[in-house]
Amino acid sequence: MVNYKxxxxxxxxxxxxxxxxxxxxxxxxxxxxxxxxNIFNVLRQVSISAIIALGMTxxxxxxxxxxxxxxTLALTGAVAASLLAGGTDPFVxxxxxxxxxxxxxxxxxxxxTKGKVAPFIATLATMTIYRGLTLVFTDGKPISNLGDHYxxxxxxxxxxxxxxxxxxxxxxxxxxxxxxxxKTTFGRRVxxxxxxxxxxxxxxxxADRVKIAVYAITGFLAxxxxxxxxxxxxxxxxxxxxxxxxxxxxxxxxxxxxxNGGKGWIFGTLIGALIIGVLNNGMNLIGVSSFxxxxxxxxxILLAVLLDRKKxx
Amino acid sequence: xxxxxxxxxxxxxxxVLDKVEFKLADGEIHALMGENGAGKxxxxxxxxxxxxxxSGNIKVDGQLVNFKSPKDAEKLGIHVIHQExxxxxxxxxxxxxxxxxxxxxxxxxxxxxxxxEKEAAKLLSKLGFNINPKKRAGDLSVGQQQIxxxxxxxxxxxxxxxxxxxxxxxxxxxxETLFKTVRELKEKGISFVYISHRMEEIFAICDRITIxxxxxxxxxxxxxxxxxxxxxxxxxxxxxxxxxxxxxxxxGVTKLQVRNLSVNGLFENISFTVNKGEVLGVAGxxxxxxxxxxxxxxxxRKASNGEVFIDGKKVSIKSPIDAMxxxxxxxxEDRKTQGLVLDFSIQENIALANLEKCSSSGVINKSKQxxxxxxxxxxxxxxxxxxxxxxxxxxxxxxxxxxxxxxxGTEPEILILDEPTRGVDIGAKKEIYHIINKLAESGVAILMxxxxxxxxxxxxxRVIVMQEGKLTGEVMKEEMTQEIIMHYATGGxxxxxx
Numbered sequence: 009m010v011n012y013k014x015x016x017x018x019x020x021x022x023x024x025x026x027x028x029x030x031x032x033x034x035x036x037x038x039x040x041x042x043x044x045x046n047i048f049n050v051l052r053q054v055s056i057s058a059i060i061a062l063g064m065t066x067x068x069x070x071x072x073x074x075x076x077x078x079x080t081l082a083l084t085g086a087v088a089a090s091l092l093a094g095g096t097d098p099f100v101x102x103x104x105x106x107x108x109x110x111x112x113x114x115x116x117x118x119x120x121t122k123g124k125v126a127p128f129i130a131t132l133a134t135m136t137i138y139r140g141l142t143l144v145f146t147d148g149k150p151i152s153n154l155g156d157h158y159x160x161x162x163x164x165x166x167x168x169x170x171x172x173x174x175x176x177x178x179x180x181x182x183x184x185x186x187x188x189x190x191k192t193t194f195g196r197r198v199x200x201x202x203x204x205x206x207x208x209x210x211x212x213x214x215a216d217r218v219k220i221a222v223y224a225i226t227g228f229l230a231x232x233x234x235x236x237x238x239x240x241x242x243x244x245x246x247x248x249x250x251x252x253x254x255x256x257x258x259x260x261x262x263x264x265x266x267x268n269g270g271k272g273w274i275f276g277t278l279i280g281a282l283i284i285g286v287l288n289n290g291m292n293l294i295g296v297s298s299f300x301x302x303x304x305x306x307x308x309i310l311l312a313v314l315l316d317r318k319k320x321x
Numbered sequence: 322x323x324x325x326x327x328x329x330x331x332x333x334x335x336x337v338l339d340k341v342e343f344k345l346a347d348g349e350i351h352a353l354m355g356e357n358g359a360g361k362x363x364x365x366x367x368x369x370x371x372x373x374x375x376s377g378n379i380k381v382d383g384q385l386v387n388f389k390s391p392k393d394a395e396k397l398g399i400h401v402i403h404q405e406x407x408x409x410x411x412x413x414x415x416x417x418x419x420x421x422x423x424x425x426x427x428x429x430x431x432x433x434x435x436x437x438e439k440e441a442a443k444l445l446s447k448l449g450f451n452i453n454p455k456k457r458a459g460d461l462s463v464g465q466q467q468i469x470x471x472x473x474x475x476x477x478x479x480x481x482x483x484x485x486x487x488x489x490x491x492x493x494x495x496x497e498t499l500f501k502t503v504r505e506l507k508e509k510g511i512s513f514v515y516i517s518h519r520m521e522e523i524f525a526i527c528d529r530i531t532i533x534x535x536x537x538x539x540x541x542x543x544x545x546x547x548x549x550x551x552x553x554x555x556x557x558x559x560x561x562x563x564x565x566x567x568x569x570x571x572x573g574v575t576k577l578q579v580r581n582l583s584v585n586g587l588f589e590n591i592s593f594t595v596n597k598g599e600v601l602g603v604a605g606x607x608x609x610x611x612x613x614x615x616x617x618x619x620x621x622r623k624a625s626n627g628e629v630f631i632d633g634k635k636v637s638i639k640s641p642i643d644a645m646x647x648x649x650x651x652x653x654e655d656r657k658t659q660g661l662v663l664d665f666s667i668q669e670n671i672a673l674a675n676l677e678k679c680s681s682s683g684v685i686n687k688s689k690q691x692x693x694x695x696x697x698x699x700x701x702x703x704x705x706x707x708x709x710x711x712x713x714x715x716x717x718x719x720x721x722x723x724x725x726x727x728x729x730g731t732e733p734e735i736l737i738l739d740e741p742t743r744g745v746d747i748g749a750k751k752e753i754y755h756i757i758n759k760l761a762e763s764g765v766a767i768l769m770x771x772x773x774x775x776x777x778x779x780x781x782x783r784v785i786v787m788q789e790g791k792l793t794g795e796v797m798k799e800e801m802t803q804e805i806i807m808h809y810a811t812g813g814x815x816x817x818x819x
Contacts, residue, residue, distance in 0.1 A: 192683050193676040200673055203662035210621060210659055211674040211727065212645045270664050 023263050023279040026312065030283060034290035041293055048172055052240075054285035055174035056233045058278060060252055061259035062185050063226030065277045068260050069189075070202045070222050071269025072127035076116060077230040077256060079138035081249035084109045085234035086142050089151040089244035098160040106231045112138060113227020117220030135253070142246050152243035164239025174236045181229065186274050198222060202269025258305075259284055262312045283308070322347055323368070323399075323481060323512075328377035330363055337363050340377070341538040343531055345481060350503065350513045352523045352544075355533035355556055356746035357716035361516055364533070365483050368514075369401045370394035398480030402470045404489060410459025415441040417458045418473055444472055448502055463607075464495025468502055475506070482506075483514040488522060489744060492606040493807065500526050518746060520549055521775065532556055557748045565779030566751065568758035572782065573597030575633070576766035577735050579618060582627030587613045588790035591627070595735065595766040600757060602781025603770040605810045609787040611770045612654055615737045618768075619651045620644045631735070645674070650733030652724050654740045654770070660724035661712045668694040668708035670723050675730040697726035702752055718749025725756060736760060739770045754780055774803045788812045 035041045060077050067074045088105035092098060112134070119130045154160065166173040189195035200208040201215045209215050230249075238244045262280030265272025287308060291301045323345040330338040338360045345351050353361050366372040368379070370388035379386050381397050388394045408417055415434075418441050424433040441454040450468055458466060467487055474482050488496045503513055503526065515527055523530060524544060532539040532555040539555045553564075576597045583589040588610035595601045603611045616622045618629060620638040629636055631647050638644045644651070653659035661670050671694050672679045679690040694708045701722045705715065712723055721741065728736060738757070742750045757780060761767055771777045777784050778801045786794040786809035794809030 191685055193680045193685060194683065196669065196672070196676060196685060199669075200662050200665070203664050204658070206659050207653075207662055208673070210619075210641055210651060210653055212641045213673070213676075214640070214642060270662065 020264065020273060020276065022315065023276050023283065023312070026262075027279050027283050027286065030286050030290070034286060034293065038290070038293040041290060046289070046293075048175070050282075050285050050289045051175045051178075052172045053289065054281050055172075055178040056236055057252060057255045057259065057284070058178050058281035059181050059229050059233045059236075060226075061256040061263075061277050061281045062181055062274060063222075063229035064253075064256040064260050065263070065265055065272065065274045066185070066189070066198055066222040067127070067226050068202075068257070068265055068267060069198050069269055069272055070219055071205070072120065072219065072222070073131065073257065073267075074113075074116060074223060074226050075128065075131040075253045076112070076135040076138055077226060078249035078252035079135045079142065080109055080112045080227050080230040081234040081237065081252060082142040082244075082246060083112065083138045083145070084231035085238045085244040085248055086146050086151060086246065088235060089154055089238050090145070092154040092157060092160060093151055095155065098157040102160070102163075102235055105235060106228055109227040109229070109231025109234070110224050111227070113230070114220055114224040116227070117223035120223070121216035121219050146244070146246040148246055150243050150245050154238070154242055160235075160239055161242075162239075164236045164241075174240070177232065177236065181232070182274070182278055185225075189274050194218070194221070199270055202271075204270070255281075255284060258309050262309060264316060283312075322380075322382055324378075324380040325364070325368065326378050326380075328364065328367060328379075329375045330360075330367060330372065331375055336536055338367075338374075338536045341533060341536070342541075343368075343538075344541070345512050345514060346529075347480075347512055348507050348510045349528045350507055350515055350526055352515045352517065352527040352530040353533070354516075354518075354523065354530055354552065355539075356748055357718050358535070359533040359556075359746075360536040361533060362485070363536075365401060365485070365514065365516070368394065369399055369483065395477065395479075398478055399483070400474040400477065400479035400481065401483040402467070402474065402485065402487065404486045406463075406466050406470055408458050408466045408469060410457070412458055413455050414445075414452060414458055414461070414469060415454045417469055418444070418454070418476055420473075422477060440476075441472075444476055448472055448475070449505065450502070462492075462495065463490045464492065464498060467491065467495075467499055471502060471506070475511075479511070481512045481514070483516070485516045486518070486744065487515070488517065488519065490607065492608070494606075494811075496522070518744065519773070520552065520747075524549070534558055553747055556746075564751065565776075566754055566758055568762055570598050570758070570762050572599045573764060576631065577618075577768070578630040578633075579614075580628045580630070582614065582617060582629070583625050584613060584617055584622055585625045587622075588787070589626075591787070591792050593785050593792070593795075595768055597734075597764045597766050598761050599783065600761050600767040600769055600781045602777040602784035603768060603787065604772075604774065604777050604784050604806050605787035607772060608789075609810070610790040611787050612739055614787070615651065615739055615768065615770060618644070619649060619737065621651075645731060648732075648734035650674075650728035650731050650736045652721075652728055652736070652738045652741055654743070656717075656720050656724050660727075661720060663711070663713035665712055666709045667698070667703065667705055667712055667715070667723050670712050671697060671727045671730055674727045678730065693730055694726075697729060701726050701729075701756060716746075716749075718745040718752075721745050721753065722749070722756075725753070729756075729760075733765060735766045735768070737768045737770070740772060741769065742771075742773070742776060750776075774806055777801075777806065778803070786810050 040046060064074060084105040087108055088101050091101035091104060116131050116134055119125050120127050162173055164174060168176045197213050197218045200213060201218045205215050237248060259280035260277050262283050263276025265276060287305055291304060325343040328338055328341045341364060343364060355361050363372060367374045370391040370393050415438050419437050424437050425431055426433060438454055445452055445454060452465065458469060487499060491499065517523055527544050529541060529543055530552065531541045534556060573596055575594045577595045580592050582591045591614050605611050613622060617624050620640045620643050629638060636647055668690060672690050679693060680686055698705065698708060703719050703722045705719065712720060742753050757767060769781060782798055784796045784801060784806060785792060786806055788810055793812060796805055
């Protein structure tokens with residue numbers, strides 16, 4: 009009992025040790041990895057998937073899953089792009105995209121709670137629906153010529169105090185979400201609903217409302233990622249964000265959050281996303297073929313989960 | 322015959338068994354008693370090979386044995402029936418009976434279904450148990466499933482059967498059937514270790530009783546020669562005094578009135594009142610609909626009919642949130658599935674129903690939370706290493722106190738307690754009765770559902786009885802006897818003694 013807390017802390021910090029180990033290995037194999045330019049590069053790449061994964065953490069903590077994030081990203085990105093291309097004020101365009109993301113997420117939540125559909129099925133369906141809507145909206149073609157909006161350009165490509173703006177966005181998102189999850193009553197309710205939904209309901213918690221909120225948050229964050237991606241590419245692709253849901257889920261799991269809900273923490277997700285980012289970048293630097301990269305990535309995820317299982321057993 | 326002597330066991334330096342003795346003769350029913358955490362389950366886990374002992378000897382029929390796995394123990398006929406039954410509800414009775422021991426044609430893996438069915442039928446009738454072996458096990462009552470577990474043990478030629486709280490979920494009639502089966506098997510030389518908190522049952526069925534306390538062997542007694550009080554004293558190490566503490570309490574005006582409450586298919590036309598400062602007992606057999614009535618009052622179920630009045634005013638309660646606004650608290654029956662978030666700490670669990678109080682504008686205020694929790698840990702004597710301890714690592718009695726603390730935090734004016742002392746040891750039980758008394762004395766109206774008749778009689782001021790979804794009787798304090806309550810609970814059928 010005495011070392012209970014230490015053990016818990018060790019379990020929580022496991023992913024961090026994994027990340028450090030990975031960084032050491034990669035930088036020994038290719039010292040260029042540690043250059044500022046490359047580190048910024050990794051962080052910028054990671055920021056998009058990390059922001060989605062942060063939202064996914066909320067959903068998974070309630071015991072749910074959201075497969076529709078990639079499609080939400082594509083649809084909100086396309087809407088923002090077409091508004092910009094049409095000359096809308098960039099702040100208005102970005103605001104509309106974010107609200108749309110929030111709405112698409114809330115729709116998931118309503119289907120799951122009011123329709124009593126399993127989250128996997130519900131979001132599998134909306135994944136297809138949102139992707140289809142994106143194709144209809146864009147007519148299957150990329151939207152480019154977004155105009156020369158400085159603020160919008162800044163969002164994906166700019167620097168703030170010497171740091172890439174997407175990285176800053178990721179860090180701010182992390183701190184806000186960390187605060188919500190750890191310090192607010194809403195965060196406590198998220199853990200409670202995932203830990204024991206029946207007990208939570210019987211303690212006067214509106215579990216449906218909590219669930220709708222977490223899916224809405226995830227939708228909002230997917231839209232935020234969409235803005236970064238659209239800004240970086242200066243166009244919106246109808247196929248953007250495909251399989252992003254899997255990277256997000258992988259990051260959450262690598263971070264030690266249980267797919268059964270109720271257990272986990274959001275810092276782990278950030279680490280998980282970084283592990284995937286470093287792995288991708290490192291393997292490119294070392295010159296591993298892209299085919300083998302997938303195999304390695306899969307093995308790393310599997311190893312992480314197996315290690316985690318062993319610790320908790 | 323099993324002889325365990327000098328058994329010690331420690332987990333990471335924490336001694337849980339210290340030179341414990343236990344002897345099980347052939348053909349006896351031997352109770353193993355002690356408060357939660359006394360070491361009963363560890364002892365039985367060592368006997369059944371789940372844990373290995375640190376020191377001591379186990380002899381089976383005079384032979385020294387050393388179990389390395391449950392398989393080793395099973396080979397010598399030692400079989401454990403856990404509290405949570407190992408019945409797969411979607412398989413048939415036969416499939417359950419032969420689970421993992423299926424009869425096949427050689428090593429082909431092709432099942433000899435007909436042979437197994439025949440054998441199962443034979444076994445069941447030998448146990449005096451008339452049931453179609455092809456029936457889906459999930460369609461059986463819990464009592465019948467319990468007997469299937471015993472049949473499973475017998476089928477694998479068990480000579481020693483350990484039963485952990487076998488009657489916790491059984492109706493009185495099912496308990497009778499179970500006891501009959503156990504007695505018959507005892508005549509055939511099969512021995513039982515019987516773990517239970519229910520004193521009445523132990524005196525009804527057991528031959529001897531071994532008592533443990535804090536991992537120590539306290540003593541063994543022959544049942545006819547000992548008394549209730551002696552056993553309790555051995556268990557808690559001090560005189561417990563009155564089992565049900567008395568309360569000095571003025572019963573006030575009507576607080577809660579329920580009129581013709583119904584939920585289609587579950588219960589109908591339930592009407593009763595609870596007064597301020599009164600404990601209204603709700604008795605009945607398992608499945609009589611008592612929990613469902615409580616859930617409906619609390620807004621967790623939708624009423625199809627009926628009205629609820631609080632302080633004489635009609636209220637509409639559509640969710641637990643509404644109920645809490647009207648000052649109702651609900652200590653649920655099953656603390657693991659409904660009462661606690663097991664991965665949460667004590668503090669987080671207590672705060673769960675009090676998040677508004679523990680926060681300001683949505684942000685949790687650590688010091689508010691802490692002071693509330695510390696207060697209840699002291700008041701309810703929750704034994705813990707601190708408010709950060711995980712709920713799942715607490716004993717049953719302390720878990721129950723955490724659930725009660727959660728609801729005390731809401732300062733309820735009406736408190737519904739559903740089986741408040743189930744699976745709780747005798748010391749903690751008494752503490753819970755004290756809490757109930759204190760609440761009643763402060764004017765809280767209490768609705769207490771309980772299946773333990775001595776508890777209902779000892780604690781309630783008045784009792785209403787339900788049978789199969791209907792209210793069948795109301796008994797005042799002066800008239801309360803087990804017989805009269807059972808009479809209403811069974812719809813007037815004659816009930817034998819345990």
